[in-house]
Amino acid sequence: MQNERSRQNENETVKPIGPAGSTGPAGPAGPAGTSGSTGGRKKVVLTGDRPTGALHVGHYVGSLKKRKNMLDSGEYDMFFLIADIQALTDNAENPERIRENILEVALDYLAVGLDPDRCAFVVQSQIPALFELPMYYSNLVTMARLERNPTVKAEIRQKNIDKSLPVGFATYPISQAADITAFGADYVPVGVDQLPMIEQTREIVSSFNRIYGRGGRDVLVLPEAVLPDSESQYRLVGTDGNAKMSKSLGNCIYLKDGPDAIRAKVMDMFTDPAHLRIDDPGDVESNPVFIYLDVFCTDELFAKAVAQVGPQRGAAPHASLGELKAHYRRGGVGDVYAKKLLNAVLQDVLAPIRERRQRYEANKGLVMEYLKNGTEHARACTNRVLDSVRRAIGVNYFTDEFFAQSYVRQDSPER
Numbered sequence: 443m444q445n446e447r448s449r450q451n452e453n454e455t456v457k458p459i460g461p462a463g464s465t466g467p468a469g470p471a472g473p474a475g476t477s478g479s480t481g482g483r484k485k486v487v488l489t490g491d492r493p494t495g496a497l498h499v500g501h502y503v504g505s506l507k508k509r510k511n512m513l514d515s516g517e518y519d520m521f522f523l524i525a526d527i528q529a530l531t532d533n534a535e536n537p538e539r540i541r542e543n544i545l546e547v548a549l550d551y552l553a554v555g556l557d558p559d560r561c562a563f564v565v566q567s568q569i570p571a572l573f574e575l576p577m578y579y580s581n582l583v584t585m586a587r588l589e590r591n592p593t594v595k596a597e598i599r600q601k602n603i604d605k606s607l608p609v610g611f612a613t614y615p616i617s618q619a620a621d622i623t624a625f626g627a628d629y630v631p632v633g634v635d636q637l638p639m640i641e642q643t644r645e646i647v648s649s650f651n652r653i654y655g656r657g658g659r660d661v662l663v664l665p666e667a668v669l670p671d672s673e674s675q676y677r678l679v680g681t682d683g684n685a686k687m688s689k690s691l692g693n694c695i696y697l698k699d700g701p702d703a704i705r706a707k708v709m710d711m712f713t714d715p716a717h718l719r720i721d722d723p724g725d726v727e728s729n730p731v732f733i734y735l736d737v738f739c740t741d742e743l744f745a746k747a748v749a750q751v752g753p754q755r756g757a758a759p760h761a762s763l764g765e766l767k768a769h770y771r772r773g774g775v776g777d778v779y780a781k782k783l784l785n786a787v788l789q790d791v792l793a794p795i796r797e798r799r800q801r802y803e804a805n806k807g808l809v810m811e812y813l814k815n816g817t818e819h820a821r822a823c824t825n826r827v828l829d830s831v832r833r834a835i836g837v838n839y840f841t842d843e844f845f846a847q848s849y850v851r852q853d854s855p856e857r
């Protein structure tokens with residue numbers, strides 16, 4: 443990894459890469475002419491997850507799928523951070539929860555096909571640079587700016603911790619800026635809730651480079667967010683209709699859920715509360731069952747689900763999801779029927795993921811080894827960035843020969 447790269451990147455605004463950027467399945471192209479690799483150096487991708495629980499289908503559509511596509515393209519150096527320190531910011535009294543879930547998250551990475559031979563799984567707490575960098579960055583961020591962060595504000599409300607807000611939680615965007623910059627990440631594949639974090643990171647990078655960059659050379663790399671391929675995947679709603687499926691809200695379908703759990707959760711899902719009778723017209727736009735069908739259904743999976751579930755009593759089979767939606771809108775499709783189709787689709791999508799996970803569950807020693815190796819590799823990479831940061835600020839007193847030479851040792855003065 444190259445640490446000091448010159449780029450004219452100050453004053454750029456955040457342009458998350460998503461559908462509008464039409465970046466194709468493999469993810470982003472870099473600045474003009476730099477797609478994939480720059481001067482022999484691959485573009486770096488960093489993203490991560492809090493080990494507060496196993497991962498769910500929101501993670502899958504919001505970030506994991508994009509990661510897998512980018513990894514399979516072979517164009518990027520990829521690091522996946524299991525953010526245990528960040529998870530502790532609102533779980534300080536429950537460290538056991540974090541400890542238990544480190545392996546759960548790694549198993550989910552493996553389950554969706556992230557290959558540890560081609561990327562690094564990294565445990566945040568084991569990387570010293572990630573503790574030191576936030577100290578430098580925190581001087582470049584005002585309290586007022588931190589308090590304005592909409593994601594943090596929403597999470598404080600959701601967790602009901604406004605009266606007992608831990609300093610660590612309030613400042614976690616700074617720690618996240620350290621995570622991203624320590625790897626020199628160019629791209630960060632995330633769900634839309636993370637955009638304010640990337641914005642904050644970019645501000646820190648711009649300030650840092652302006653203050654400490656030498657002779658126009660930037661020290662830190664300006665990252666860009668990479669959003670999922672369609673807007674419905676930016677922030678997948680919870681099964682309860684809540685705006686976000688989240689481990690902390692208990693409204694999740696987990697990647698590791700078995701067939702019975704998936705079925706039970708789907709059949710219990712929130713739908714359109716005004717759709718009381720089958721013949722009532724129904725809303726599909728804000729109806730989680732149809733949102734999920736939109737996100738997970740391919741034409742092929744839809745046809746398979748219809749063949750499996752059969753047509754709704756008294757109706758001809760729907761030829762496409764569009765036809766089903768139109769029928770639901772005008773009235774005549776029951777919630778139970780739509781849920782049965784969704785269940786069939788999700789069972790198909792999740793079965794291979796769950797089966798791959800189960801194979802690794804039987805060999806947790808191997809998973810630990812992947813974590814250890816990935817973390818060691820990451821430590822070396824991030825130390826190089828840390829060195830360049832120390833050099834730029836000038837807190838490298840004993841390794842800076844020029845500085846050391848200006849203090850020529852004399853014989854000990856007489857005391």
Ligand code: ATP
Pocket residue numbers: 490491492493494500501503504505631632633634635636675676677678679686687688689690691
């Ligand atoms: P917690 O409740 O502990 O914060 P979480 O479910 O929000 O957990 P994170 O570990 O905070 O999950 O998020 C990891 C990544 O997954 C982030 O990039 C985030 O944007 C993405 N993500 C999380 N939930 C969703 C969702 N419902 N839809 C789309 N992306 C999501």
Ligand code: MG
Pocket residue numbers: 492
């Ligand atoms: Mg979260």
